[in-house]
Amino acid sequence: MTDGGRLRIGELSKRVGVSPELLRAWETRYELVQPERSAGGLRLYSQQDERRVRVMRDRIAAGLSAAEAARVAKLGGDPLARDGSPSIPEILADLERSFAALDEPAAQAALDQLFETFELAPALSQAIVPFLYRLGERWAAAETTVAHEHFASDVIGGRLRALARGWGGGVGPRAILACPPGEQHVLGLVCFGLALRERGWRITYLGAETPLDSLAYALVEPSPAIVVLAAVSPQRFLDAREDIKALAGRVRVGIGGAGASEGLAAALDADLLVGGIIEAAASLAP
Amino acid sequence: MTDGGRLRIGELSKRVGVSPELLRAWETRYELVQPERSAGGLRLYSQQDERRVRVMRDRIAAGLSAAEAARVAKLGGDPLARDGSPSIPEILADLERSFAALDEPAAQAALDQLFETFELAPALSQAIVPFLYRLGERWAAAETTVAHEHFASDVIGGRLRALARGWGGGVGPRAILACPPGEQHVLGLVCFGLALRERGWRITYLGAETPLDSLAYALVEPSPAIVVLAAVSPQRFLDAREDIKALAGRVRVGIGGAGASEGLAAALDADLLVGGIIEAAASLAP
DNA sequence: GGGCACTGTACAGTATTTGTCTAGATCATG
DNA sequence: CATGATCTAGACAAATACTGTACAGTGCCC
Numbered sequence: 001m002t003d004g005g006r007l008r009i010g011e012l013s014k015r016v017g018v019s020p021e022l023l024r025a026w027e028t029r030y031e032l033v034q035p036e037r038s039a040g041g042l043r044l045y046s047q048q049d050e051r052r053v054r055v056m057r058d059r060i061a062a063g064l065s066a067a068e069a070a071r072v073a074k075l076g077g078d079p080l081a082r083d084g085s086p087s088i089p090e091i092l093a094d095l096e097r098s099f100a101a102l103d104e105p106a107a108q109a110a111l112d113q114l115f116e117t118f119e120l121a122p123a124l125s126q127a128i129v130p131f132l133y134r135l136g137e138r139w140a141a142a143e144t145t146v147a148h149e150h151f152a153s154d155v156i157g158g159r160l161r162a163l164a165r166g167w168g169g170g171v172g173p174r175a176i177l178a179c180p181p182g183e184q185h186v187l188g189l190v191c192f193g194l195a196l197r198e199r200g201w202r203i204t205y206l207g208a209e210t211p212l213d214s215l216a217y218a219l220v221e222p223s224p225a226i227v228v229l230a231a232v233s234p235q236r237f238l239d240a241r242e243d244i245k246a247l248a249g250r251v252r253v254g255i256g257g258a259g260a261s262e263g264l265a266a267a268l269d270a271d272l273l274v275g276g277i278i279e280a281a282a283s284l285a286p
Numbered sequence: 287m288t289d290g291g292r293l294r295i296g297e298l299s300k301r302v303g304v305s306p307e308l309l310r311a312w313e314t315r316y317e318l319v320q321p322e323r324s325a326g327g328l329r330l331y332s333q334q335d336e337r338r339v340r341v342m343r344d345r346i347a348a349g350l351s352a353a354e355a356a357r358v359a360k361l362g363g364d365p366l367a368r369d370g371s372p373s374i375p376e377i378l379a380d381l382e383r384s385f386a387a388l389d390e391p392a393a394q395a396a397l398d399q400l401f402e403t404f405e406l407a408p409a410l411s412q413a414i415v416p417f418l419y420r421l422g423e424r425w426a427a428a429e430t431t432v433a434h435e436h437f438a439s440d441v442i443g444g445r446l447r448a449l450a451r452g453w454g455g456g457v458g459p460r461a462i463l464a465c466p467p468g469e470q471h472v473l474g475l476v477c478f479g480l481a482l483r484e485r486g487w488r489i490t491y492l493g494a495e496t497p498l499d500s501l502a503y504a505l506v507e508p509s510p511a512i513v514v515l516a517a518v519s520p521q522r523f524l525d526a527r528e529d530i531k532a533l534a535g536r537v538r539v540g541i542g543g544a545g546a547s548e549g550l551a552a553a554l555d556a557d558l559l560v561g562g563i564i565e566a567a568a569s570l571a572p
Numbered sequence: 573g574g575g576c577a578c579t580g581t582a583c584a585g586t587a588t589t590t591g592t593c594t595a596g597a598t599c600a601t602g
Numbered sequence: 603c604a605t606g607a608t609c610t611a612g613a614c615a616a617a618t619a620c621t622g623t624a625c626a627g628t629g630c631c632c
Contacts, residue, residue: 005358008589010618011349021581037365038353040588040620066579089618102504104454145500148463149490158447165444168390178433204388206436214431218388255590296607306608307592316591326599328608352590 004046005035010017016053021237023053030070032056076122085117088127095131098217099152107155120198124191125278128156132187136232153187158189164205167193172200172279175284176218178210180231181241187275190258195281212243218252220249226284228273237264244268256280292322292330302339309310309339316356318342334497349465362539369419372399381417406484410477411564414442417474422518439473446476448489453479458486459511461570462504464496466526467519474563487511498529504513505537511568514559516543523550530554531543542566 009020018026026032028045034051035043045053059069075252086094093112097105114123135152138144177193179186186208193203198217204218215227223230227247236259237244250271255265256273265272273280295306304312312318323354331339338359345355372380383393400409421438424430462544463479465472472494479489489503501513505539512532517523522545523530533539534555541551541561551558559566 005350005354007349007354008619011351014349019581024620025580028560036342038351038588040619041621042351042588044354097598101507102454104490108451112391146497147492147500147504150464150494150496151490154447154491154493161440161444162448162451163393165448166391168388178436204390204437205440206433207440208436208564210436211432214433217431218433221317221387277572294608305592308590310609311591324599325609328599391631 006046006184007050009043010085010196012045012050012053013042016050016057018053018057024185026053026066026070028195030067030074032073034068045095047116051117053224063182076119085115088114088122091117092127092131100146102148102151104151104188107152109242115145115159115163122196124194125276128160129188129191129277130160132156132191136185148223151222157187157190158253160187163194164190164203165196167203167205170200170201172203174202174204174222176206176215176224176227178206178212178215178227178229179208180229180236180244181209181211182206182239183231183233183236183259184208184228184255188232189228192230192256192273192277192281195277196284199281200282201281201284212240212247215247224251226252226254228254229253229257229270231259232257232262234261241268244270254284258285292332293336295329295331298331298336298339298394299347302336302343303571304339304343312339312352312356314341316353316360318356318359336433347456351468354537367526372403374400374404376406377403378413378417383547385434388434388437390437390441393438394445397442397445401445401449407481410480411562415474415477415563416441421464422471430556442475443476445556446473446480448553449480450476450483453489453491455484456486456488458488460488460508462490462492462501462510464492464498464501464513464515465494466522466530467495467497468525469493469519469522469542469545470545471518472516474518475514478514478516478559478563478567481563485567487567496535498526501533510537512538512540514542515543515556516541518543520545520547520550523554527554530556556561 003046007015007220009023012018013020013023022049023042028037033045033049035045035049036043055073056069058074064072074129079097094110094113095107098104098110100245118127121218121241132153135149136146139146139149175196177189179189190205193205197203202222204222204224206215206218212229217234218224229237229240237255244253244255246269253261253268255268255270255275259271262272264270274283293301295309298304299306299309309319313321313329313368318338319331321329321335323329324330337486341359342355345358346352350358371512380396380399381393384390394513400413401564404413418439420433421430425432425435461479461482463475465475475493476491483489488508490508490510492501492504498515504510505513515526517531523541530539530541531554539554539556540555540559543554546558548558550556556571
């Protein structure tokens with residue numbers, strides 16, 4: 001996933017202080033980690049694997065049973081209870097400061113911290129999405145300049161796009177992601193795409209302001225299991241009402257974002273994506 | 287000993303502290319380096335080869351396996367075109383095919399090829415910028431769907447943002463990059479920012495549709511040497527005419543993109559950025 | 573207490589990874 | 603042209619890892 005280089009079992013064992021035998025036992029018994037394999041079959045552990053092992057180890061030290069600790073570790077761990085590592089609020093404060101100063105390298109460093117310390121799902125749902133939400137609020141309240149808002153959106157968007165690399169490949173069902181015409185806010189949709197990707201979906205991302213009739217071609221070639229539309233204003237959905245209903249006649253359509261609601265979904269023959277991005281992604285059968 | 291800065295195996299071995307046998311093993315086993323050969327077949331290592339070997343050596347010391355260390359060392363990007371590598375037209379044809387099929391992994395692979403085979407400057411000016419130009423043309427002529435155009439823009443934009451990582455740091459003069467209100471086409475501007483970065487500039491990138499009055503704050507903190515505005519239509523510049531002139535009274539302003547022209551620059555008290563992105567970047571004093 | 577699941581550890585036999593070494597031929601250069 | 607450096611191809615051995623199974627200690631339930 002991320003590239004600091006993957007570790008073999010001996011090196012990981014040294015770094016986290018857990019014996020190789022136990023690492024293998026945790027893998028087979030709890031599916032704590034899913035290391036890649038070398039051509040010859042040696043385990044290659046990612047940063048995420050290392051994170052999970054550390055959480056597992058700490059939870060056991062804190063008194064949890066191994067099975068319970070594994071469950072917690074696989075959920076991404078408790079974001080608040082990590083020794084030495086910064087908490088999400090600390091990282092977000094760093095991020096705020098960096099963006100306020102238009103300091104791109106500092107912002108990248110804060111994002112590095114975030115993605116190194118936390119797994120993708122909690123990093124997105126508990127840090128990035130709330131941050132974007134607050135950014136939008138402050139923008140609406142004119143508490144930040146457009147320049148600052150653009151700057152922050154661009155840096156975060158760039159990182160999310162980097163994480164999204166390759167999300168169109170694999171073997172899972174395909175989801176097409178787009179915003180209706182007039183809708184510019186794409187980052188929440190990208191986060192949702194990443195959450196889907198974590199669950200094995202293949203993503204075809206079309207982005208902001210996509211005329212829905214132009215989706216026709218995308219529906220045939222590798223036929224998608226769902227088309228997800230996102231908007232922050234209900235009006236975007238209403239403006240595209242006829243197109244969405246026509247689309248819903250051909251393929252399952254999900255709507256999400258602040259502009260989506262149950263009534264709207266019913267009126268559009270679409271499914272409402274409920275809850276945060278993680279829950280919404282989980283609610284779509286893989 | 288050296289031939290145009292190139293080292294033979296014994297000299298490289300002494301410099302990096304890795305035996306010649308091991309250097310050859312790393313080359314055959316991991317393709318860590320691809321030294322040129324003398325007429326007689328002796329290896330001639332470039333500076334980049336030396337860098338890679340140092341990275342490899344250091345990563346192994348840090349606990350990575352040789353195979354992983356090599357993978358990481360090779361990520362550093364290699365600027366030199368090599369024999370047997372595909373040409374730019376071939377890569378662009380691949381890219382076209384991938385985008386037409388909405389095949390993201392294939393598109394990423396083609397972009398990998400591009401950036402592995404060519405240095406950043408020619409990759410941008412001879413491949414990416416012309417590709418974007420053609421994409422825009424075909425979009426205007428309705429020869430491609432909006433979905434395809436969005437898809438391609440997003441993938442390329444994501445890669446460019448990844449290349450841009452850290453471009454706000456360093457010690458060079460600062461350039462602020464933005465598009466005037468109404469202007470959505472940012473990728474050319476991002477390419478220009480990367481070209482500037484190659485020449486040592488620090489970049490503060492604000493992106494599409496930036497109200498110019500919101501730049502005020504960005505002008506003070508780390509004071510920029512220039513503000514570059516880009517648009518594909520002259521109207522965007524004209525609409526923001528007063529703001530641009532006010533801006534030009536406080537800081538050097540450059541205008542570029544298809545919408546910029548000599549007359550417009552004169553009317554706006556701005557400098558016209560002439561030529562391709564590489565020439566334009568070179569024309570700005572470092 | 574007896575049975576049982578949970579959990580960490582151990583071992584045997586095989587396989588992979590990787591640095592080093594060899595042998596004989598070729599290259600570069602004073 | 604003699605000498606030292608370098609070439610290719612392959613072999614080799616130490617360290618490390620793999621799979622599968624076994625075993626001992628702990629705590630829980632009936």
